[in-house]
Amino acid sequence: MWSFARSAVRANPASFAGSFLVVVAAAALLAANGVLMESGLRADAPMLTTVAGSFAGTAVLVVVLVVASTFAAALRRRTEQYALLRAVGATPAQVRSMVTAEVGLVFAVAAPVGAVPGLFAAHLFTPLLASGGIVPEGLDLVVTPLPVLGALALLFPTALLAARLVARSVTSVSPTAAVRGTAAEPAGLSAARRAWAVVLLVSGLLLAGTPFVLPGLLGSAAGATSAFLLISAAALAGPALVGAAARRAVDASRTSRHAATLLALLNSRGFARRLTTAIVPLALFLALGTVQTGVNGSIVDAAAAQLRTGVSADAVVTAPGSLTPEQVDAVTTTPGVEAVLATASVPAEVRTDPDDDLGGLAWEPSALTALSGDAAGLVDVGVTAGSLSDLTGPGTVAVSAESLFATGKGVGDTVDVRLGDSETSPTIVAVYDRGLGFGDYLVDAVALPEPVPAAALYVRGPADFAVAGLEVLTVDEYVDTTVSGAAAQQELGTVLLLVLIVFIAVAAANTLVMLTSARRPELALLRRVGATRRQLTAMVGVESAFVAGTALVLGTLAVLPALVGVAYGMLGTAVPAFDWSVYGALAAAVVLIATAATLVPTRLTTR
Amino acid sequence: MTAIDTPPRLDTAVRLDQLTKTYPNGPEQVAALRGVSLAVRPGAFTAIMGPSGSGKSTFLNVAAGLDTPTSGRVHIGDTDLTALSADAVTRFRRRNIGFVFQAYNLVGHLTVAENVQLPLLLDGRRPDPRWQDTLLESVGLAGMADRLPRELSGGQAQRVAIARALVTRPTVVFADEPTGALDRRTGDQVLDVLRGTAKQLGQTLVVVTHDPSVAVAADDVLFLADGLLAGGLVAPTTDQVVARLVELGR
Incomplete structure (x- = not known):
């Protein structure tokens, strides 16, 4: 089995390079976070434990979602090979253990490559921790193998589960059905998948409503989490949603004579699953950045509002x-x-x-x-x-x-x-x-x-x-200085958020590159049937616009309930707490990633 | 109107002059075609035969504009393909040349009708539903327009590929082992469809095959060996074809 796995890695370098990259980044991220948490616990720096702990909550959710989606994308392009193995006599159990061996092989190499530097990368945060008053000056971070083991214990089963789910489309049917089924995607979602999507959607919406029942920080923190549940619901229901949207678009543009647009829409209709794995990380990218900055902004605004109404002094003196x-x-x-x-x-x-x-x-x-x-x-x-x-x-x-x-x-x-x-x-x-x-x-x-x-x-x-x-300030001036001081205290949180966002961006771009280069045969066939290179580029361009557009809509819809709830809980208004400049920058990044990560590989593939 | 849009109607439908094609193979070059010249008259059915590795597929790809020759000229009607840019060749190809590939080569997520319409779609033309129905009927696929390729048998899929090659009413149709993956009966049906439509539309048909029974149906048979033309037969019998192949295979 191991020799099979080794030759599979050799034969599919692109597919494994992507998973490898993401596992390296995920292991580094979790290991560094683990060092911060462990150091906080051992060195009795409770503030560090709290900051690292609350970051870990978000990071784990994000990393699990991203790693699962990457492995799903990487292995989906190989279902054809698994189907063939089934046809020549591999039992479902053999295919399963082959998948396990391949995932294991990627981890055996990638996890140390990521986790060990991650352990030491945690030290990069020390100046920030000291200046933010989170740890006393001169605190040494504690480095043990525990964070690495923790990261592995989390990542490996996640990747394995995602890989097994992909393999199931091959192992759960007869060998001939498996071989036939790999040319196009199965239509429709399984009942279980549908049910889970509904459960996540409903619980996400309920969670987003918490601030209406429970005002303040606690309610808002709970409400903010709803964005992740809604993104997960979208990931599960994605193929159905994307397929329905594309089918409608195909019918609407049936009379269009613009070949690239029509082909792109036909492709989106046919490969809704493939597109979902590309859309979800981008939507997550937008949602995470928007929800975190929106919540932080609301907290600062709420604190400022409380100060402004609560202080009735004529002057405030500071130094x-x-x-x-x-x-x-x-x-x-x-x-x-x-x-x-x-x-x-x-x-x-x-x-x-x-x-x-x-x-x-x-x-x-x-x-x-x-x-x-x-x-x-x-x-x-x-x-x-x-x-x-x-x-x-x-x-x-x-x-x-x-x-x-x-x-x-x-x-x-x-x-x-x-x-x-x-x-x-x-x-x-x-x-x-x-x-x-x-x-x-x-x-x-x-x-x-x-x-x-x-x-x-x-x-x-x-x-x-x-x-x-001494400085003698009016109340408004005092509130302003306090607010900017509070923002500075959130610096570590902002840096950690940035690291996480960059991680998602890398993973999203990687998934798109992987999916696009896997389309070599399809693009070659279209070239032979008479598509010019320009038409193919235009077709992929329309597809990437579809991906970016859907990601923006899903990402925005997923954070909207959370931000309305948080705005209500913290500020008492129902105007969603968007930080528009951050939202704009993230949306632009989504479009950029979607375009660059598909067009560049397409140009290379069709050269 | 440029020459590209004019349907070529001359005394040669396909003319090849001194075609060579070499592929890099490590530090060395492998010659797949070593100077092939040939003229095919309009409306003729020509079969190309030869042992494995004789350059049959390379010959067909170069002649149909799917691949560029290392040297030499390819004329389809009065258009010199070798003088056109890659995209211009593609546009010429999808208007004037039909190609039936060895493997079925259908786009898996498109229906039968959509697969057939692809060349028209790529050319920005609106499909003519009556012509499409006629085509699907003549290849024996009436009523299957909305099926997906995975719901078809091998012979049916190959007949979709033929309908796709004919949908633009091309003047020349090339086919690379169109019956190669099919059983005798299905293969015969597919060949009948191809030959019948070509006759009906006055199309020139060039077919690469290793199957002597396909070759005997042709007007002319040309033999390729080691990248060179090795003679031909006019209206041959099966025995003649087999004898010739055995000779070349030695």
Whole structure:
């Protein structure tokens, strides 16, 4: 079986080169992500664990979808060979183990080539991690073989499953039917595939509705995931959708005499499955980028909106870094200043799981906002229960409604907070709404074990005064600086997202190149029947426009429910939270990839 | 109107002058044709025979404009194919030349009717449904227009390929082993269709074959050996053809 697999690889270099490339990239991506997660756990840098963990959630979904789709595309062009083997006497089990051996061979070579550099590529993130305050300066990443094993444990079964599904079209029918069936695609979808598509579609739409029931970050995060379910539904129903669209287009242009267009539409009708494997990665590319930037943008906008409505001070004083006690005194004693509220943010950990000690996981990294002074008339955090006036001294805390979600806690209960080495359990005295703008936990500054320098002063009094070394801002100016600061903190997330998007782009382009070069016999036949090279180029051009157009429509439809939900949950509007510049750039990239990755191989093939 | 659009009606339908064709084979060159000259009169049925590797298929591909000769000239009617650009040859070909390939060569995801219409479609012409019906009927495929190639038998698929070669009403039809993959009876049917339509439309027919029974149906038989013409027979009998082949095979 292994020698069969080896010669198959030798005989089909193009088909295997594509899968190889994608496995290398996927293994590198997962291994690097694994190093970040493991280092976060081992080095007790909870923030790193959280960032890498939330990225891992998205990355795993994307990688599984992409690897499966790549192997499906790579092996589909070989069904003819499997059918022939069936005809000369290979049993279905033999064909299955042949497929397994081939997938195994690709992994045996590609996984180390990707994963080992991936382990060390994680170090490229260290400067970014340190500058973003996610890990302490000088933290060394921990490199063990575990991330590689994790990546393999995830990728290999995925690829195998996809390959087996393709092989099933050959192994589940008689040898003659297999040989005959490979010339054109089977029509229609299996009942199971249909059912799964419907299940994914319905659950995607339901998930997208979560923000309407559960506002805030949690609901939005859940809503954003719906885009992936909808893309998966499209991947399953794809052949039927693409086929129906192409059939309609063929009927509409029957009277057209433009050969290239009509041929392209006839091809799309005949090879709806082939086109689906090309469309899905492109749609995923658009959806992932749009949904992530849309959600991030909504969070920042929502935080800004909460600050803008919540701060009623006349001026906000900040300084580069933080304010010294002397500077705070100088502001307080400025003539005309009636009241000052100092705030500071202190990193802390909060226990989220009361029962189980999961090591580092029961404690979630967060931050306490320390207030010193009277909040009344300066900030309104939107208290829904209790009162901020009870927030005095140690042993009290005000908590955002969102962080209490599903804990069943309220005013009078306690939360466990860890500040450095000291653990306390302050009592909740107030619950409030504007957690995004003001932070999830408010404490009295005197409750902290040691004094913390103030980061900002909310001032009632004159709107315009000057203290040496300090910036006196209006509320709007203050909100703007805070927002751009928040955007900078998302830098790591943005870089990781970019890596993931590039990965999808590479995989999408690779699939298109693979599919196009597999059409050599078909293009040669058309040439012999009388198609000029220009007609073939035009035909493939129309097909790539069809691919790009369908990918844009599917990608947009898949993110629309998520972005409407997120906009409602975070901002209270129903205007989908598109980041139009990002959306435009991604859409342009989809068109570019679809065109370049099909036309270049076509020109090469028909030369 | 250019010469390309004028149907060639001269005393030679196909004229080949000193055709050579060499293929690179590693550092060496292999000569498949080594100077073949030939003239075919309009309306004639010519069979080309020869042992394997004698250059029969290369000869047919070059004569039909599917491949370019290394040197020499190819005239179809009064048009010199060797003087035209690749795309111009393609356009000329799909208007004036029909070609039946050795393997069935149907596009798998197109229906029978769509496969037959392909050359017209590529030429930007609207198919004439009556002509298509007539063709499908004369190749014995009436009522099968909407089938897919995988739903056809081998003989049926080959007859679709013949209908496709004839749909543009070409002046010359080339066929490369059209009965090669078929059993005797189906092969005979296919040959009858090809010959009957050619006669009816006044087409010139050039067929490469290794089957003596196909050759005896021809007006002339030409023999190829080692890339050179090795004589011919006019209105031959099976015995003559077989004797000649045995001789060449030695």
